Amino acid sequence: MRSSAPDLLSESVSAILRGFQRSQGSSAAAQKTDLSLADWCAANVKIVDRQQWTLEDNPPLEAIYRDQCQLDGSHRGMAVIKGAQTRLSVYQFLKQLWRMARFSLNIGYYLPDQRMAFAFSGQRFRKIAETIPALKQQRRGDDTENLQIQTFGDSTIYWQWMGGKATTDALPLDALVFDEVRKMAIEDVMETEERLSGNTRFQFVDFISTAGYPDGDIDFIVKKRSDRRLWHSDCRCPEGVVLSDHFRPEAIECIREDQHTGEVFYFCQRCNARVNPLRPKVMGEFAGWRPETPGAELRGYHFPQTISTTVSPASMLRSYRTASAMGGSAMERLFQNKIGKPFVSPDKIICTLDHLRACEDPTLSWERSGHNYFLGADQMGGSIYAVVKKLLPNMKSQLVHLAVFEGKDAFDGLYALMRAFDISVAVVDEMINYNEAHKLSMSFPGRVFLASYHENDKMIRWLDRDGDIAADERRSARAIVNPYRVHLDRTKILEWSLKRYVNRENVIPNPLALCAEMIWEGTRQWVLICEQVLYTHLTHIVREKEAVGDESGGKYRIVFRNIGLDPHFVHSNAYCDAAMARTERMANVVMAEVV
Known part of the structure; x- marks a missing residue:
């Protein structure tokens, strides 16, 4: 299951369209600059966020400002x-x-x-624009208090958020910027990016x-779309x-502290040289920034605080020592916020590969048919991801298929499973194809429940x-048409279902003995569906705290978030456990285990 597709931030659709019409209808467009980004900033930008703006003595950042890849067509x-x-x-x-x-x-x-x-x-963009006289003169008067639309001459920027309510697919856009992507669903980002597909002018992203x-x-x-440039000091x-x-959770291998003077500095572990992090290494045609995967669609940069002009080696060392002492999520924050590297705290992952290995019984075989599963x-x-289990006498469950x-015929597979395994209770996701799911439920009344x-x-x-x-819920249209429905609390059911692997309450046959042909990692191929797909899904979801309302309020709730891919088998596995919980024997177990 996923959220609705992202839409434009909305005061109203009409307000957005009026802004677009104004930008298109300008008859006195201001003279355009022919300066590069770096030169334009040097000529026009003085103060940003109450600080002097400069690229002096900052080669890593200056190189990014001078990158013309989108203008020369290389990326x-x-x-x-x-x-x-x-x-x-x-x-x-x-840049905008x-x-x-x-x-x-x-x-x-x-x-x-x-x-x-x-x-x-x-609070940020408008204040920066107001410090640039040439742009301030082009600012439209009726947009001065509008947080949604800001127009400068014949150009407009629309401030948008993922999941807004207004439908603006027809609004022509020449450039897209996705900021703080880590808090966005990758599917929503890619869907929104499609809005540039019909544009023949720029398609900047x-x-x-x-x-x-x-x-x-x-x-x-x-990783997948950029040339992944790293800064070589x-x-x-x-x-x-x-x-x-050279930062690892266990140790830092590039910071040294002089025991006599207390000075902290970067060094290279291989050649033992003291390192100025901002001084670029010249490597043939590259100086400093060098791509790991040349020729990719996007120019990619990894910019950690190790090459920031405002963060010292001593500060990095203090932060690391604090994170090491605190453990858990503190190390995650260090890597994400200071090293700029993806990281997940082990205590957020409920089900690990070790837990799954402990559930394996290689003497068991996968089944093609059964009774009362x-x-x-x-x-x-x-696509439909299906899990079939049988309930064992000791109240454990065994994966059988x-x-x-x-x-378009995906639901035919569920009909076949219902018959082959004589399914007693099935729990099936009711969306996206509700009509097909409803038809399946009505074909097996009292046995297939829509979740x-x-x-x-x-x-x-x-x-x-x-x-x-x-x-009123019992009288709702869907309940009247189909009474065989089930409401699941997402957090509770996912945690309980995953912990059944942790507690070795699921038995898994030989994970190398079941193959299937499917689309995996972007291509259709034969895969080990248990070892490769199920195990990847079950270990790619994390449990974390999310602030409710303003973070200053101190209220949090527990949520599950995907790591990278959409782990469909996590949900189908939980649905299968819910199906077993409908039996009297399993219902008593659920009441005892879940508070």
């Missing part, structure tokens, strides 16, 4: 994964102002939520974010040293038998 855009407070958000603000000063275009600037969009628009989880969000984009080694590569199925678009059905996630006091609510369900 469609940029992807930057960074540490916090490295001045890269300021770079994006100035320069674009509007150089071109006539419309920019969509995306942020994770409305609060952040308004803060960036009103930029991604920028502090680091998040491995293989997810910004890390996915940088000068030392005696032929390729210099990438300082951020249970089914869970999660659907997404044209896994399947992925793809294409949806709701915040509940109870982990599982069967709508056909729960006396606590409100009368």
Whole structure:
């Protein structure tokens, strides 16, 4: 299951369109600059965030400002994964102002939520624009108090957030910026990016974010789509040293503290040379920044605090020692916010590969048929992920079959499983293809229940038998058409289901003995569906605290977040466990285990 597709931040659609019409209808467009971004900033930008703006003595940042990849056509855009407070958000603000000063275009600037969009628009971007006289004169008077739309001459920037309510797919955009990608669903980002597909003018796209989880969000984009440029600091080694590569949770291998003077400095462990992190290593055609995967679609940069002009080696060492002493999420924050590298704290992952290995019984075989088994199925678009289990006398459950059905006939696979395994109870995701799911449920009345996630006091609510369900819910259109539905509390059911692996309450047959052909990692191929797919899904979801409302209020709730891919088998596995919980024997276990 996933959230709705992202839409434009909305005061109203009409207000957005009026802004677009104004920008298109300007008859007295201001003269455009022909300066590069770096030269335009040097000529026009003085103060940013109450600090003197300068690129002097900052070769890593200056090189990014002077990167003309989007103008010379070598790359469609940029992807930057960074540490916090490295001045890269300021770079994006100035880049959009320069674009509007150089071109006539419309920019969509995306942020994770409305609060952040308004803060960036009103408290940061607008204040920077007001310090630049040439742009201040072009600012439209009726936009001065608008946090959603800001127009300069014949160019407009639209401040947007993921998941807004207004539908603006038809609004022409020439450039997209995704800021703080780590807090966005990668599927939503890619769907929004499609809005540039019909544009024949620019198609500029930029991604920028502090680091998040491995293989997810910004890390996915940088790894899969960019040329991944790393900063090589000068030392005696032929390729210099990438300082951020020498930070590990167990130790820092690039910072030394003089025992006599107390001085803290960077050094290269290989050649033992003292290192100035900002001094670039010249490597043939490259100086400092060098791509790991040349020729990729996007220009990619990794910008850690080790190459920041405002963060000293001593500060980095103190932060590391503090994180080491605190443990847990403190080390995660250190790597994400200071080293700019994706990291997940081990205590956030409920189910690990070691837990799954402990559940294996290689003497057991996968089954093709059975009697009185249970089914869970999660659907997404044209794919269905199915888990079949049987309940053992000791109240453990055994995996007996896994399947992925793809294409327009995917539901035919569920009909086949219902018959082959004589399924007693199936719990099937009711969305996205509700009609097909409803038809399946009606074909097996009282055996197939349609599932949806709701915040509940109870982990599982069967709508056909729960006396606590409100009368208006029982009278709802869907309940009248199909009474065989179940509401699941997402957090409770996922945690309980995953912990059944942790507690060795699931038995897994030989994980190398079940193969399937499916789309995996972007291509159709034969895979070990248990070893490769199920295990990857079960270990790529984390449990974390999320602030409720303003973080200053101190209220939090527990949520589950995906690491990279959408782990469909996590949900189908939980649905299958819910199906077993409908039996009287298992229901008693659930009541005893879940508070």
